Amino acid sequence: MNDLLLRALRSEPVPRPPVWYMRQAGRYLPEYHTVRNSLPGFLALCRSPKDAAEVTLQPLRRFKLDASIVFNDILVPPAAMGMDLEFIKGKGPVFHDPIRDPSDMKRLKMPTVAGDMPHVLDTIAILTEQLDVPLFGFAGAPFTLAAYMIEGGGSRDFLHVKRFMWQHPKAFQELLTRLADICGIYLQAQIDAGCAAVQLFDTWAGALDPTAYRRFALPAARRALANVTGAPRLYFTKDSSCFLPWLKETGADAFAIDWRTDMLRARHVLGDTPVMGNLDPGALQGPPELIRTKVRKIIQQAGPTGHIFNLGHGVGPTTPIDGVHAMVDAVREWDWNKL
C-alpha cells in the first residue's frame, strides 16, 4: 500500500508531496462519460456501487496518483433526508422543494447510512479490495448543504440563505446542528467501511462574512468533525483566504486551501498543520512548462513536510488530459532529498 498520503498528513519526512486532485473521477475523462451515459442519471451513478467504483478507479489507471476519493455527491445526505433532488444537464443540482421557512424543516427526516445511503458503503467495500492507495471518503459541510437546501441549487449571492439565516437564526442553527450530526455519522461510517481519510467540503462558506462564518458555518463544521475518529479529517473551503485565522477552530487535522490563497501566508497562519493544495484548476489549460513551473513554486512554498499536492478546487470539465499528466509528473519528479 502506498502510504505517502498518510505520512504527509502526519508531517513525517517524505521525498515529495503526495498528489491527487478533487473531482479526479469526472467529466474531463471520456471513459467517465461512457459509464455515465449508460445510466439514467447522475444520481443513478452515485447509487450504483459497481459503476461508482469503476469511475473512481478510472483516473488511477491514467495517472500515478497517491490517493483516491470515492465517487459520490455531497447532496446525497439531503436527498436521504427526503429532499427532492434532481441533476439537470447544464444547470447542476436542483432541489424542487427548497427549505424557505422554518416550518419546511418538519419535512426532513433523520436518515441512516445503512438504510438510506447504503450504496456509499458498498462502493467503498468494492474499492478497498482493489486499491493500493488510500481512499478518501467525504461529506458536504453543514453550511454548504444548508445553502443548497435553502437556495434550491447553486447560487451567486445566496440571498435566500442569508434571509433564512438572519430572519430565523435559531431555526438555521437547528438545521446546521442536524446536518452536522448526519455529516459526522456519515463520515464515521465511511471510515468504518475502509476509508483512510475523510474530507469535509465547505465549498460555499465564502458566502459569509467572517463574523457570520464564525457564528454559523465554523461551529457546525466543528460539530460534524468532533466525534469522527480513526482517520485524518480534512476541511476544504473555496474561500480559505478570508477564513485562514479561524480554520483551526474547526478541529480538522489538515486544510485544503483554494488557489487564491497565498501558500506562504497559509503556512504562516496555520503553523505546522498540514495543508493541501493549491494549484488553480485553470492552470491545467496551459502548456506543460507553465504547469510544471506553477507546481514547483507551490511545492517550494509549502515546504518539505505536511503538504499534500492538490488543485485549489475541483478539476474542470474541459481540462486537457495532457495538463493533468504535466501536473502529476511535475509533482512526482520532485525530490526534497536532492535539494
Add this chain to the structure above:
Amino acid sequence: MNDLLLRALRSEPVPRPPVWYMRQAGRYLPEYHTVRNSLPGFLALCRSPKDAAEVTLQPLRRFKLDASIVFNDILVPPAAMGMDLEFIKGKGPVFHDPIRDPSDMKRLKMPTVAGDMPHVLDTIAILTEQLDVPLFGFAGAPFTLAAYMIEGGGSRDFLHVKRFMWQHPKAFQELLTRLADICGIYLQAQIDAGCAAVQLFDTWAGALDPTAYRRFALPAARRALANVTGAPRLYFTKDSSCFLPWLKETGADAFAIDWRTDMLRARHVLGDTPVMGNLDPGALQGPPELIRTKVRKIIQQAGPTGHIFNLGHGVGPTTPIDGVHAMVDAVREWDWNKL
C-alpha cells in the same frame, strides 16, 4: 454640496463615514422597473441619458446618501469596441461573438468616448446639474472586461479565459493593454464631464491566483489608472482578501473591499490608504437590529478616518427597502465626536 465623501477620501476628520452603495440604482427599487420596462432593453436604458439620469437619482430620493454613481454598465466599452452584446433576462450579459483566439482580436476597434459612448457623458451632464452629492464615474477593469469578452458572459470557472491567458500570454497582455488604455481614457472623460470620483471594478480578478493576478490583472489596472487625474480613483475587487498585500501596486487612491475581507486585517495591510466597504449585501435580508449591529461593528473596526461606508458587493435584486433604510440610518446616526 455635500463633501463628506471627498473629505473621507482625503482622510480628513469626519463625524461619521459617508454612505453609498454599489448598484444603488437598480432592480431592488420598483421605480427602477417602471423606467426599465418602458424601454426595449437594458442597454437602451444605459444609452438613454434622460432615463439613465432618472434611475441614477431614484435611490437618492428614498435614502439620504452621500454619493451617487452614474447608471451605466461595465460592458459598454467592449460593446463600443464592436462586440455583439445582449442582456438576456435571467441569464445576464452575453457576447455572441466571444474572443477565443488571438486572431479574434482583429475585430476589435479602438472606440472613442465622444463617438461611440457619448451617452455616458450626456448622462453625467444632466446629473451634475441636479445633484448635491458627488457623482462617481466608473469602468470595468481590464482583466474583468477581458474575462467577459473571452467567456462570452459570466462564468464560474473562467476556463476559456485561463486557456487564452496561458496559451497566448502575449496576445492576452496586448488585449489587457488595449483595454487599459480605453479604461483610462473613459475614466478621464467621465471626470472631465463632471464626476467627482471614479471607481475601477475588477470584479472577476479573484478568478486568478496571486501570481497570475500580479502578472496580468494588477499591471493592467495600474495602467488604466496611471494617467487618470483630477479626482480620486478607487479600485474594487470581489476577492480582495487574497490580494490585499498587492492592492497598493495598482496605484489607486482608495480600495473597496468585499464582505469576506476582515476590516481589521485590511486596515493593517493597507495602512492609511482609505478603505470602502464592507457590509455583506446579504445582511440587508436581516432584521433592522442585526443590520445596525453589523454596520456599527464595521465603522468601529474601520476607525474614524479614511473610511467610506458601502456594501462589499452590489446590492441584491431582492433586497428589502427597509433593510437599506436600516443600513443608511445606522451610518448616519454614528458620531465619532460623541465617543
